[in-house]
Amino acid sequence: MKNLIWIVLILGFGTTVKAEQRDTTGxxxxxxxxxxxxxxxxxxxxxxxxxxxxxxxxxERATAEEARGNSNEAQxxxxxxxxxxxxxxxxxxxxxxxxxxxxxxxxxxxxxxDEKVEKDEKKIKDLNKDxxxxxxxxxxxxxxxx
Numbered sequence: 622m623k624n625l626i627w628i629v630l631i632l633g634f635g636t637t638v639k640a641e642q643r644d645t646t647g648x649x650x651x652x653x654x655x656x657x658x659x660x661x662x663x664x665x666x667x668x669x670x671x672x673x674x675x676x677x678x679x680x681e682r683a684t685a686e687e688a689r690g691n692s693n694e695a696q697x698x699x700x701x702x703x704x705x706x707x708x709x710x711x712x713x714x715x716x717x718x719x720x721x722x723x724x725x726x727x728x729x730x731x732x733x734x735d736e737k738v739e740k741d742e743k744k745i746k747d748l749n750k751d752x753x754x755x756x757x758x759x760x761x762x763x764x765x766x767x
Contacts, residue, residue: 650766653762653765653766654766656762657759657762657763657766660755660758660759660762661759663755664752664755664756664759667748667751667752667755668752670748671745671748671749671752674741674744674745674748675745677741678738678741678742678745681734681737681738681741682738684734685731685734685735685737685738688727688730688731688733688734688735689731689734689735691727691730691731692724692727692728692730692731694727695720695723695724695726695727695728696724696727696728698720698723698724699717699720699721699723699724701720702716702717702719702720702721703717703720703721705717
């Protein structure tokens with residue numbers, strides 16, 4: 622009788638352990654699938670953001686180039702006005718001062734446009750790095766799931 626009880630207990634514990642292992646595998650697979658789905662969503666978001674930035678970058682570059690041209694023109698006008706103000710009257714001095722302020726504004730606009738282009742180029746680099754990391758994580762997870 623005692624032997625029978627021991628045999629039943631041992632078989633019962635063995636079955637419980639097997640069931641627990643089987644359930645753990647299912648939970649792990651579900652967890653990995655959830656992570657894979659999250660990584661796929663992240664990949665999609667990163668790709669959309671990258672596409673959006675890449676689409677607007679040519680326009681920003683053109684704007685920056687135009688701003689640099691406007692800045693150069695304003696600086697040239699300012700130099701000419703300053704040269705005429707040296708031998709001129711108070712009116713020439715006011716015009717030179719106004720041209721200098723305009724040149725400073727145009728130069729500031731050009732610098733802002735250049736910074737915006739640089740910022741977007743850096744963002745593209747960062748997004749590409751993030752995409753690569755996410756793809757690697759996804760590949761590792763899928764490999765672990767197999």
